[in-house]
Amino acid sequence: MSIAEKAFLGTLMKAEYLLKDSVIAPEQLESTRHKEIMRRMLEYTRAGKNIDLITLTTVPDLDSLGGMSYLSELYSYADLERFDGMEKIILDLWKEREKRNILTLAAMNDWEIAKVIGELEKINQLKMDDHTSLQQALLAIYEAPWEEPMTQSSVTTGIKKLDEVTGGFQNGEVTILAARPSMGKTDVMLHFAKISGWAGYLPLVFSLEMPQKLLTSRLMASTGSFNRKKMRDPKRMLNENQKNIWSDVIGALHETHMQIFDGSGQTVAEMRAKTRKMIHQFPHKKPIIFIDYLTLIHSSQTSGGNSHHQVTEISKSLKTLAKDFDCPVICLAQLNRSVEYREDKRPMMSDIRESGSVEQDADVILFLFREKYYVKESENHSLEIIVSKNRNGPVGIIAVDYNEKTGRICDDKAYNHPFV
Template identity: 80%
Template sequence: MEDHSSIQQVLADVYEAPWEEQAALKSATTGIKKLDEVTGGFQDGEVTILAARPSMGKTDVMLHFAKMAGWAGYLPLVFSLEMPKKLITSRLIASTGGYNRAKMRDPKRMLTPDQKNQWADVLGSLTETHIQIFDGAGQSVAEMRAKTRKLMHQFPGKKPILFIDYLTLIHSGQFYGGNTHLQVTEISKSLKTMAKEFDCPVVCLAQLNRSVESRANKRPMMSDIRESGSVEQDADVILFLYRDKYYDKDTEDDSLEIIISKNRNGAVGYIKVDYNEHTGRIEDHKEQSFALA
């Protein structure tokens, strides 16, 4: 019976609020200033869904979030159900050091002397993020929960933040006669329960279905998330990624739009960030702007 509070008790706690300095809400930073202002960062106990079409930059954005949270003192746990840890590591190094990803295949031959001199510093700063990578295929939410609990004991005093790549690859506990809709419903509910149980943020990537491609305006909407119904209900924040360059190869616009399509604690709209698709690096856009949807 520990989940019970009487209204008198709760009101007594805020009785002095108008005269007290408010302690700043500690939330994991997204590393993008404008996005932090709009969503308040990744809040404890909340599930954020990050969805886009393939090759739009989902994994790069997720790794950017993971690095920033790690440097801010969180413990990022990356459950990569799609990509092996070697690839994740090389992407982290490329985006942190500003190396072209193609060169990462053979650093000895392809990196310039300057880049080689910088190598140790890049690895040193990445070490400080304490990112933990689990790259087993078909992990279930129960396994993730067990691994999170184990790491919380290993790193006492550090709050975990979970990154899962991606939703429909999570192994469901039950088969439901092959009905993926019911499986995804169960998984999205379990993610929310896990976020509340550990009181930590959970960020999960999701694929979009092909209906986006057939529209004139290709910016994603909530109904484009695969098996979407339960996902859009259970998530606290839903972010979509969109790049003009993905559809129009001749455009000079290198920016990546982060569309905030659901936000329990604030406005919805979109934010532009600078994205380098060769290195995977993400930076604040020069004119920081947030446009309401």
């Protein structure tokens, strides 16, 4: 029996919410026993019952499903992070079986070529949720010339001029935020994450380098305007005014519902599984995904050590992630050293480390530049956000105030919140 089917059913027992999302129908499983187990799962779910291992052992004819031992075996195959891959394997195997069945029927019944091709095409076009008839699409825009335009589904960046240029973070789009080390990437990402949380989104931060504890400290420092050095010993180093607002800062950050995943070497598939889980924990919130950073994402394929191929695969996976969940994905990226050898230190597309297809796949590419990073005696404390690529709008440079001691990004109240 297919191991993919065992792992698929075992994972459904472990994470019941996946059953509602799954594109697999019982009829697409190969094993008769597996078909029946999935049918029982669907019946139980419709009846409002759980489909965990313990509940399934109460079915009346347990022996016909293989008994407790077989259900336990299925559960042992559960693998939440590879669930999407299992679905693909099961669908691919089902398609192959269906094709063979069609060719057998065609030979037995002497079908015309056109009919054979038509039946095969139906299988190949299986993707269940990507169909829109032109009639539906036209109906949706029928009243457009007489209606007020609907506000586009996007989330503010918290930086007014950046919103004007990019329209904010758009659902289904990938934004790359790239800079040299210590330029302020993580602070800008955390600013975007806080703002999106306060705006009602669900910020999911995948921090592949910085531990949760340090990220939390940075969030407290930037939100409360606390010097980062003081965060090492708040009791001794914070003044009374800062201590008095400490709980207010915690309350404000609590409102964001930000979720932090700080495991190193995560794959996009693992991020997908965790995102799916969070969507079911917060069903009324749209996720927005932040990843720090690109070349630390672990490739799920063997690329023979070719980092260029790995980044290309990861870049395409991020775009698929954004489209499948219809949410914004913001991924940080490092720049190579070539920028250091130029007179003008402002980054360019070619400076993205192991760029692969990043330039092509990303919808928006932002670079960060601070003059003070290179000229220590400079009085210019601004941080330039360089919009180098913008698939749906103009490019340009936006300057914001940046306090490198606290990590705070200041703007002219693009988003109305007491701690912005």
